[in-house]
Amino acid sequence: xxxxxxxxxxxxxxxxxxxxxxxxxxxxxxxxxxxxxxxxxxxxxxxxxxxxxxxxxxxxxxxxxxxxxxxxxxxxxxxxxxxxxxxxxxxxxxxxxxxxxxxxxxxxxxxxxxxxxxxxxxxxxxxxxxxxxxxxxxxxxxxxxxxxxxxxxxxxxxxxxxxxxxxxxxxxxxxxxxxxxxxxxxxxxxxxxxxxxxxxxxxxxxxxxxxxxxxxxxxxxxxxxxxxxxxxxxxxxxxxxxxxxxxxxxxxxxxxxxxxxxxxxxxxxxxxxxxxxxxxxxxxxxxxxxxxxxxxxxxxxxxxxxxxxxxxxxxxx
Numbered sequence: 001x002x003x004x005x006x007x008x009x010x011x012x013x014x015x016x017x018x019x020x021x022x023x024x025x026x027x028x029x030x031x032x033x034x035x036x037x038x039x040x041x042x043x044x045x046x047x048x049x050x051x052x053x054x055x056x057x058x059x060x061x062x063x064x065x066x067x068x069x070x071x072x073x074x075x076x077x078x079x080x081x082x083x084x085x086x087x088x089x090x091x092x093x094x095x096x097x098x099x100x101x102x103x104x105x106x107x108x109x110x111x112x113x114x115x116x117x118x119x120x121x122x123x124x125x126x127x128x129x130x131x132x133x134x135x136x137x138x139x140x141x142x143x144x145x146x147x148x149x150x151x152x153x154x155x156x157x158x159x160x161x162x163x164x165x166x167x168x169x170x171x172x173x174x175x176x177x178x179x180x181x182x183x184x185x186x187x188x189x190x191x192x193x194x195x196x197x198x199x200x201x202x203x204x205x206x207x208x209x210x211x212x213x214x215x216x217x218x219x220x221x222x223x224x225x226x227x228x229x230x231x232x233x234x235x236x237x238x239x240x241x242x243x244x245x246x247x248x249x250x251x252x253x254x255x256x257x258x259x260x261x262x263x264x265x266x267x268x269x270x271x272x273x274x275x276x277x278x279x280x281x282x283x284x285x286x287x288x289x290x291x292x293x294x295x296x297x298x299x300x301x302x303x304x305x306x307x308x309x310x311x312x313x314x315x316x317x
Contacts, residue, residue, distance in 0.1 A: 022081075076101070083110055099149065103188055145189075145216045147258060151282045155185055155262065158289050168225050172196075172209055175225075189216040197222075199244050208241050220245050220257040229265040230283050238281050262286045 080100060087093040100110050159181045160174040175182050176195055183190050190212050197208040210223040222241050226234060238259040245257040259281045266285035 080107055080110060083107065083114065087114070095149075147217065147282070150187060150189070150214065150217060151260060151284065152187075153284055154266075155284055155286045157182070157185065157286050160288055162288055168209075168227055171225050171227075175210070186212070189214045190221070191215060193220070199241060201240070201244060206237075206241070211245075214258075217255065217258070218253065219255045220249060222257055222259045224259070224261050226261060226263045228263065230261060230263050234261050234263075234283075235281060242280055256280060258282065260284060264288075 084093055084097050084100070087096065096110065096114060099105075099113075105113065157175070159178050160171070162170060162174055166174075172195065179192055183192065191214075193211040193213050195210055197211045199206040199208060208222050209225045212221040212223060213219070214221055222238065222245060224234070224238060224241070238261060242257045242259050250257060257280070261281065261283045263283065263285055
């Protein structure tokens with residue numbers, strides 16, 4: 001059978017071969033863009049075009065040219081390559097690359113995610129480098145989404161228009177009124193289930209502020225709203241809610257429920273010492289006004305420093 005007898009298989013195979021080579025060209029160019037970004041971008045375009053052209057001629061596949069390019073573009077567009085190549089931090093680039101593939105972002109959405117510093121407020125960003133790499137590789141290899149890629153350390157709720165001295169009830173009402181915007185801030189995959197979920201234990205009624213479901217994690221997400229800083233009693237209360245939800249609400253095929261405590265003030269050291277990031281309870285700060293990018297960067301650096309000191313102390317002990 002000649003190559004022309006099965007053109008689709010030949011196109012797919014050669015498209016994959018080209019993809020690997022192009023990724024290498026772009027990676028090599030990325031390492032030089034810090035000093036010569038504009039010039040290297042031009043060289044990268046030329047290198048990609050020259051690589052494709054030479055390979056089409058060398059392998060006598062010019063008759064498949066248009067179809068091969070179409071197949072190649074489905075793997076990742078040129079615009080995506082350019083945006084990702086400009087990220088000089090390898091961990092951040094891997095984070096955006098794998099989430100881009102998993103979530104199927106368009107180029108505009110990818111740019112928005114990078115511009116809004118999506119990586120910095122994620123729970124993953126405060127992990128040691130090895131843990132970040134492991135989580136990203138797991139997403140790439142097994143297409144398994146980790147909670148660290150879903151939940152953030154900070155949520156910006158600048159759309160609520162709350163009064164200066166608001167109550168938890170006013171906060172909850174404002175979130176329900178702006179539920180669509182709140183879901184967008186939470187991220188992809190969240191679905192609203194119920195507010196003030198009644199939880200009856202030993203004839204005592206408790207009420208969970210908000211109940212969500214995350215489609216890709218396949219987990220119920222219990223959200224409790226708190227004014228002020230995180231307190232130890234909040235952890236115990238959330239643990240009670242989660243165990244009840246697991247017993248009475250969890251459906252077949254779902255993972256165990258996960259909790260998110262949204263506090264108006266941050267206290268990272270308490271959370272680090274309690275190792276809440278290693279269990280089913282996440283703690284995050286919410287902001288009712290839009291902070292600067294420098295605020296996010298500073299928050300990440302301080303969280304990393306606390307985590308570093310904590311890890312060093314454990315190694316010494």
